Amino acid sequence: MNTFVSxxxxxxxxxxxxxxxxxxxxxxxxxxxxxxxxxxxxFQNMADQKVLRINADFNPHTEIFSSRDLAKIRLFVAGxxxxxxxxxxxxxxxxxxxxILYDNFxxxxxxxxxxxxxxxxxxxxxxxxxxxxxxxxxxxSAEELTARSNALDYHDRLEEWMLFGTYPGVLELENRxxxxxxxxxxxxxxxxxxxxxxxxxRQSQKLRDLLRLLAFQIGSEVSFNELGRQLGLDTATVQRYxxxxxxxxxxxTVSGYSRNLRKEISKKQKIYFQDLGVRNALIxxxxxxxxxxxxxxxxxxxxxxxxxxxxxxHQIRASRFFWRLQxxxxxDYVEEYEGKLAGFEFKFGNKSAKAPQAWHETYPExxxxxxxxxxxxxxxxxTAEFA
Numbered sequence: 001m002n003t004f005v006s007x008x009x010x011x012x013x014x015x016x017x018x019x020x021x022x023x024x025x026x027x028x029x030x031x032x033x034x035x036x037x038x039x040x041x042x043f044q045n046m047a048d049q050k051v052l053r054i055n056a057d058f059n060p061h062t063e064i065f066s067s068r069d070l071a072k073i074r075l076f077v078a079g080x081x082x083x084x085x086x087x088x089x090x091x092x093x094x095x096x097x098x099x100i101l102y103d104n105f106x107x108x109x110x111x112x113x114x115x116x117x118x119x120x121x122x123x124x125x126x127x128x129x130x131x132x133x134x135x136x137x138x139x140x141s142a143e144e145l146t147a148r149s150n151a152l153d154y155h156d157r158l159e160e161w162m163l164f165g166t167y168p169g170v171l172e173l174e175n176r177x178x179x180x181x182x183x184x185x186x187x188x189x190x191x192x193x194x195x196x197x198x199x200x201x202r203q204s205q206k207l208r209d210l211l212r213l214l215a216f217q218i219g220s221e222v223s224f225n226e227l228g229r230q231l232g233l234d235t236a237t238v239q240r241y242x243x244x245x246x247x248x249x250x251x252x253t254v255s256g257y258s259r260n261l262r263k264e265i266s267k268k269q270k271i272y273f274q275d276l277g278v279r280n281a282l283i284x285x286x287x288x289x290x291x292x293x294x295x296x297x298x299x300x301x302x303x304x305x306x307x308x309x310x311x312x313x314h315q316i317r318a319s320r321f322f323w324r325l326q327x328x329x330x331x332d333y334v335e336e337y338e339g340k341l342a343g344f345e346f347k348f349g350n351k352s353a354k355a356p357q358a359w360h361e362t363y364p365e366x367x368x369x370x371x372x373x374x375x376x377x378x379x380x381x382x383t384a385e386f387a
Contacts, residue, residue: 005148005168007038008313009135014042016133017082017109024098024128025111029137030249030274031190034168035113036086038137042111043084052080056090066092070104077101077108088112095127102131115190139275140166141309142380154377159289162298165277176286183281195248201241206231210241214251214271215282219297219332221256221268221324242271249274252308257321257334270322272301299348300332303371306380307333316386329356331368337386341366350374 017025029035043051054061064076065085077083083101088094094112101110145166146154164170164179167186173179196204209231214222228238245251254270273279276298280286289295304320311318318337324330333344341363345353347370355368371379 004037004041005140005144007034007137008141008143009137010038010042012315013038013111013135014045017042017111022106022109024102024132026132026134027111027113027137028134028249029113029115030139031115032167032169032186033137033139035115035137037168039084039086039111039113043082046082049081050079051082051084052077054083054085056085056087062091065097066094068093068097068100070100073097073100074104077105081107081109083108083110085110085112087115089114099127099131102128136312138305138309138312140168140171141313142306142377143310143313146377146381158373162276162289162302163280163286165275165280167275167277170277179277180281180286183277184284187278187281190248195244195250201244206233207241210238211245211250211282214242215273215279216294218272218279218294219300220270221322222271223268250278252305254304254320254322257323257336263325263327272304274305276301276305295348296346300346303346303376303379304333307335310380310383314383314386316383318386323359325356325358327358329358331356331359343368344379345370347372 013025013027016023027035027039043049043053054065056062056065064072067073085091085094091097098110098112101108142154164176164183167183169182169186170179173182195201195207201207210227213227213230224235224238224242227233228235231238233241242251242253246253250273252272252274254272256268279301285292289298292298308320310316311320316337318335321334321336322330322332323334323343331343332346335342335344343355343359343363343366345355345368347353350372352370352372359366359368
């Protein structure tokens with residue numbers, strides 16, 4: 001797949017970048033999801049504008065844009081209409097320096113990307129309060145991939161994407177061995193390098209062990225206390241590591257839904273991986289679905305992540321949960337949007353499930369639906385229900 005795949009958020013970014021009120025655009029996302037490609041595609045359509053492109057990995061640029069020296073910065077940006085800073089988290093004091101740019105160059109439009117929110121978010125949000133529009137770029141979504149082909153193709157390749165994920169670099173490769181090799185290298189490059197370097201974690205092996213434990217528990221509730229006992233870490237340290245991994249876009253934590261009823265379990269969490277290829281690379285398991293014992297967990301993770309991409313890409317602020325009672329009644333996924341509550345059960349086949357009686361009794365106004373292999377595409381493609 002060597003042709004450019006349109007990203008759902010591109011038009012939104014372009015409107016914010018060129019429109020009013022003028023604000024700095026921040027584009028977050030994992031390494032290798034296509035942030036640079038997307039930014040370059042946006043600027044390609046601005047041939048009549050002067051664009052200054054900065055790679056924060058290049059030391060002279062880093063020195064200038066971390067200097068807080070208005071005169072030095074002015075010599076660099078004067079005469080340009082747009083400033084694009086790639087991998088901005090590598091620039092010290094980037095937030096303060098962006099504030100200098102924003103306040104002193106009122107005609108300059110700015111777009112910055114960051115492959116991790118670990119450090120970038122902390123250093124940008126406070127000095128730039130009220131001055132930013134923030135976007136998140138995921139690996140390719142079902143919506144983006146079906147837009148360039150068709151739904152039938154997505155059905156045919158569903159297993160491939162459940163095993164190897166939807167990173168652009170993975171989709172460009174044709175055979176299983178190359179895909180697995182790419183994911184192994186990617187996992188080492190951004191999971192360990194970014195998280196360890198930016199967080200200051202010294203116990204790298206503990207982090208690797210934690211990730212593997214989490215990879216084996218997708219679709220299940222996790223106990224930080226139990227994880228700590230298995231790793232020889234205290235609960236607070238495990239929670240800190242999980243928080244860092246979430247900020248680095250490796251995992252996503254989901255809480256139990258509750259309206260403060262005693263019988264509802266809300267303190268435990270489920271953890272999903274933001275890309276299943278990365279998850280499978282961590283446990284070095286790319287066997288076909290019919291030879292696995294974790295297909296149900298993969299399916300649940302896949303649907304959660306694809307639904308999250310749909311909501312994020314369309315700026316829909318729906319809250320996401322799971323639901324379980326102490327009696328064992330449960331739903332895989334619960335969504336709340338503008339006062340409306342919906343429950344879902346995920347089945348990797350063509351079977352349907354009934355909602356637990358307790359769900360209807362507790363939330364009679366809520367809807368329920370089974371999502372299976374026959375009806376999953378609308379769940380990850382359609383936003384009509386949020387109109």
